[in-house]
Amino acid sequence: MDRSSVEKLIRSSRDRSRSLHNLSSCTRSPILRLQADEINHRNEKFLDQIGGAASEVDRSVLLPSRSRYSLLITDAEGIVIESYAPEGMEAEFQRNGLVRGSVWDERVAGTNGISMSMQTGRVLTVLGDEHFYTCFHGFSCSSAPLMDAENNLIGTITLVGSVRRRQEEHALCEQVIRRASRQFQTRLFRTFHSDKLTGRALSQDPVSRRLFETLVACDDAGVVVSYLPLWRDSARPSAHQDLVGRHVSDLKDLNITLRGPVAVPPRRRVMHSDLPRIPDRIEKETTLGRLIKEGGRLPILAERARKLVAHRVPVLICGAPGVGTEGFAKALLEEQGLISPVGVTLDAARNGAEADLSEALTSVGFLSDYPVDNVVPTLILRNIESLSAEAQLVLERFLDVDPSMSGMKARPPAVLFTAGRAWSELERDDSIPRSLLYLLGQAVVELPPVAQRECDAVLDNVIAESFTDPIEIADSARDVLMGYPWPGNRREMHAVLREALICGNGRRINVTDLPARLLPSRQDAAKERPRASLKDALDSTNWNVSKAARLLGKSRATVNRWIASEGLQRPEQR
Known part of the structure; x- marks a missing residue:
């Protein structure tokens, strides 16, 4: 919300506090506190609603070490069920009612960030003397609502600090809790629809450049059964309206990122009868055209590889370290116009690659069955010799399909693997199980070392690729x-x-x-x-x-x- 709208709401709340609630701004200790039994009961109820502890609102995630901010989590009635005070300032925050069990309903606590956030369903900050009670004028309170999977208010999250902090810090607090609130609701939505395929649908207003995001859930046929907008104002972008009953492949104006549940993602059984389109020849000015000038069997290898990619056969590009396997893979995709925003490049040697690979394969598989704007999904997986055992299982499940079923995909993906070792070394090594190795090596292209190429051409290409100045x-x-x-x-x-x-x-x-x-x-x-x-x-x-x-x-x-x-x-x- 813009600051003028917030100030207007605050003035209205202060007027109600005086005339309707009969509160006195000079009261020294105005905040009521509930008994421990009641707090525990409310805390258990809140945890039941969210399915246990929520990492999105964890203190260690939201508060940096040695932070001077207090963190408050309330239920839907404004009762604090969890509070974290900065080290050494516990007494001050307790004296002002910033503790478990405190009641922040406007009828009792006057104008404050928690009650304002609950009333408006928006992220906002109440600064200094905008609080109704004088004893709170030294505080800045930034609050965000916590909503469930069906957009019902179940609580709030608040960061409380000194009003004397810089304006940039107040804005940062709002940004932190806004992100936490969105991640919190996203997790609840995915948990609520755990048996379905869920994802994010994004669009951008061409005039204001504002981004809009909606969570979607699809049934086994790929039809949207539920959706949840993640913005709080009255904006109604047409692309995000009336999504229920529509197939995800028909949402042309939205950029969709999907992630699968435990179940196999739905597939559209469409025979892919289009013949592969292969350019007549490799253009000299393309990256691939410049590479084949290096000789050393590269012209023959490039011709074979481009035909395999056109027929969507998984290709393993290997060779000694440093021969340029990833550059060759990207050149193949570029030559056939397959570079696109939905293309994914992953490094198997990177920490956490298992989770990224699992999500990438799910997305590639789904976009193959339900193509968006006729874009071919692509995947380049680097350093396959470094795949962990968990990632190997995920990849083997993806590749181990009946060859006759590949033509059933609406838009088969282009999948390329690279390795920094020769094929003979991969075969001798036991790090990759044979069941996976020969799925990865359905088609093997082994690049020659520089010593077997035209060194002059290699030198010119390396200079052109790596250095901007002549x-x-x-x-x-x-x-x-x-x-x-x-x-x-x-x-x-x-x-x-x-x-x-x-x-x-x-x-x-x-x-x-x-x-x-x-x-x-x-x-x-x-x-x-x-x-x-x-x-x-x-x-x-x-x-x-x-x-x-x-x-x-x-x-x-x-x-x-x-x-x-x-x-x-x-x-x-x-």
Whole structure:
């Protein structure tokens, strides 16, 4: 709510407190408190309504350590059933009634954040002298309503702090409790509809740019049986109205993110008779077109892989570490126009990947059966050799389907896996069960190392992909780069170029800028002192003779003699 609307409501509440409730603002201890038995009874009733402890309103989540805010949770009648006071300030908050059992109904407590939030069903803050009672003028109270799965008020959550805090802190309190309130109601909605597929439906007003979010629940056929708007004012965006009875695939104006229950998500049995559409040839200016210029069997591998992706066959792209498996996977999707907002890229080596993978596979499966705007769902799963045991089971269930059933999907997904190891190594290792390994390896594309490619083309591609500013490479430096075997492949090449730019002048890479491991041994290098090496060292150091001497491993006097003997001059003196 805007502040003027809040102030208008507060004035109305203060008027009622005086004229209707006959309260006196000078009362020193106005808050009533219930007996312990009554508080316990109300607390048990509240926990029954929400299905046990709620992590969304947990003190450790909402309050940072050493916070100076008090947290209050009330039931639907404004009775505090849980309170947390800052350490060392318990007595002050207790003296002002900010404790379990206190009654914050407007008829008793006058104008306050809890009663205002219950009356309006909105998140708002009551500051200082906006409270009816004078004894509360030192406090700022930000309150949010807690609603159940059917939008019924079941309580409030409040953060209480000093009114002398900055305005930004008051706004932050509102933001924290608003988010907690929405997450709280989302969990209750999903619990209430635990036997159904639930999700979020989002839209944005094109003029005000305001986001609207609605929770939806679908039956086994994918038809919406219940929905719950998560905004509190009177706005009625048309895309969010009358959703019950409509199929999720028909909600064209909403961006839908679904998550499944324990049950298998519903499937629409539609025969997919469209023939795969494969571009006639790989365009040279696409990412895939630039990659195949690197040679080393890449043109043949790319042709095979693009046909497999077009037929929606899961493809495993593997090879030695650093060969660019993820970049190759993205290039395949890009070449066939499959890059979209519903595409998912996950890293199996990341902590918590099991939960993300489970949710991603559910979403991919559902969007395959119920496509939105003819968008093909895609999944790139990186580092499959790092899959945990739990994630392996989830992925095996997803992949282990009757091949004849794949054509029943309305929009089959494009699924790509990458591994930082050769296929032969994956087969020898027992970390991936055989039952899953050959599901992952239904089609295997093994990328060659950089040593088997056209190194010049690889170098140009790595520069184009990784560096925005143009880079000049001296001929002598390029010769060194071309002669190096690159055991770390494209990843090592990128690291070497980055190091050379940082250690050089940032524009041109000379031999003296390259790491020592790329260069010939010191004994071999001492046999010759070509003019180019001296020029490279001077160029890299912007003609700082002392620095150039250190790069060449010579004294400053020796370098000065070389400069004189070669007839070199500073660029500005030419």
